[in-house]
Every structure is written in C-alpha cells, then in structure tokens.
Amino acid sequence: MNSVLDTDWMAEGNCAERPPSLFFPSDGVGVEVAKRVCADCPVKARCLDYALDNRIDHGVWGGTSERERRRLLKARAERPLTVG
Ligand code: SF4
Numbered sequence: 001m002n003s004v005l006d007t008d009w010m011a012e013g014n015c016a017e018r019p020p021s022l023f024f025p026s027d028g029v030g031v032e033v034a035k036r037v038c039a040d041c042p043v044k045a046r047c048l049d050y051a052l053d054n055r056i057d058h059g060v061w062g063g064t065s066e067r068e069r070r071r072l073l074k075a076r077a078e079r080p081l082t083v084g
Pocket residue numbers: 010012013014015016023037038039041042043044045047048060061062063
C-alpha cells in the first residue's frame with residue numbers, strides 16, 4: 001500500500017513533464033486526453049493505488065476518471081474480507 005509520503009514514483013510518470021492542469025480537466029474530452037497520456041505510463045498502477053488509498057476525488061490518476069475511481073472504491077468496500 002502506498003502512503004501519502006511515498007511520492008517518488010511521480011517523477012517517473014508520463015505526466016512529469018506536462019502541465020498539471022492537463023490532469024484536472026473540466027470536461028469529458030479533457031478526461032480522454034489525459035487518459036491517453038496515462039495509457040502507457042510506467043507507474044500507472046502505483047498512481048491508481050495512490051489515488052484510491054488517499055481517496056483523491058479530483059482529476060485523472062492512473063488512467064481513471066473521478067467516476068471510475070468512485071466505482072472502484074465502492075467495489076473495494078463491498079469485496080468480502082478473506083481470512084487466512
Ligand atoms: S498514470 Fe497518468 S497521472 Fe499517473 S503518473 Fe502516469 S501519466 Fe501521471
């Protein structure tokens with residue numbers, strides 16, 4: 001699990017050299033543009049985990065939209081705990 005303090009991976013992301021505003025779009029077209037940058041990002045999985053673990057509501061993270069992450073969090077909460 002990633003913590004709030006574990007952000008070293010961000011420097012390796014496809015977005016490191018792009019304006020942050022690209023990942024906080026105001027419409028669906030902007031979301032798709034950002035998701036295209038995320039598509040082959042080498043730290044995509046870590047980015048998504050970070051956003052989910054830290055309940056980040058806004059922006060595109062790990063190739064997911066705000067709505068998609070809400071769905072993932074809901075599915076995670078509903079998943080039964082396995083013991084042993
Ligand atoms: S998955 Fe997207 S938002 Fe996350 S580090 Fe990569 S390019 Fe940036």
